[in-house]
Amino acid sequence: MNGKIIEILTNLGGTRIEAEDHARQALATEAADMTKGLTPYSIRKAMEKTADALPWRYLLEDQEGDDPIEVFLKLRKKLTKQLITTTSNSSSCTITNEQDRLKWDGVRRFLQDTDYLVSALEAAEQAAQEPTPEPAAKPEPAAPAPARRPTKAQLKALELIAAGGVKRSQRFRDPIRVSSLNGTIYADTFEVLTREKWVSVDYSHTLFHGQPVELTDAGRAHLPA
Template sequence: MQEQIITTLTSLAGTRIEDEGKARKALAGEAADMTKTLTSYTLRKAMAATADAMPWRLLMEDQEDGEPIAAFLKLRKRLTLQLIGTTSSSSSCMIVNEQDRLKWDGVRRFLQDTGYLVSALEAAEKAAEEPAPEPATEPEPAKPAPSRRPTPAQRKALELIARGGVTRSQFTLKDRERIGSDNGTIYADTFEVLHREGWVTLDSSKPLFQG
């Protein structure tokens, strides 16, 4: 996690400092062209880019101690305290006032752009402190259900079915299904139990009205 955050910080710092370089170069080009008027737009853009890059320059300098994460958190704390205690510039020079305003806007953006990284560090630290979950115990194998034994009436029905000649029929939807046997009586309810238990199979290749 820390390596990823360091990579992200390095990338963000490079982008901000690169933007500052481009804005300064544009301002220098405009100032060097004597045929063009020096505009406040280019000057303000360079000032804003410089203000945005300032916290990142400080971070790159502080990282030279070899503890980039510690330097990052320390810089955020220092800039937060400075931002809380600062007051707006009241200079008689409008440029100085604008420069001061852009400076603290740059600090705010730095704190906003890196807030999620602090949250990620705190979450990783909390996860590391939590005890590892105990290994899940394997559930005991399910005991096989005791096999059911047919009742005397069900056994008698099975014997009749085994002899053959048993049909199941229904002539109309209103009629109850009937079980026909050449050798004895098999009640429909008994047959349903036999079929549900898997003790008999039902041939449904013919419609019920044919049996």
């Protein structure tokens, strides 16, 4: 259970930080064009994605040497307390006030997006404390669900991982990357591969040094013979 939740948190955090990176790059590109003015849309989007990514940056930066689940629960408790006790900014600068508002919106989204993980941890802890019930009568087997097939992009990513050398990594404040020597694997595609259990990640390695990625038997079954 804990390993799966750590995997979900890592994927969610990587997605939010990568979205911030894209928004910042778009704003930088717009700012570099001296023939055009800055648009409120690009500025606001960069501010919003930065606010969304901030709690996830806190989570990733606090991981060193601690239990990731404990760090996650402590961060939720800390942010919840701050959200309740902190008053809104009342600066004379409209941009400062908007930045403050977006920050707390980002905190709310973080708490909302991870609330079900806390419920899952509590349910698992409660189940571990309850006595094992008597075995019930064996139900009729349900009809097997049809196996999901990968899309072309997902199949290409599986082929890249099968070729070897694929790693998940993160350097300092950069977003989490999935690096491959032979092609590009996008974050959204990789999230599907992990959700479908077509790939496995070696979490015994740190993100800084790179976490090797390999195909599972389920993922290998989709490759051409």
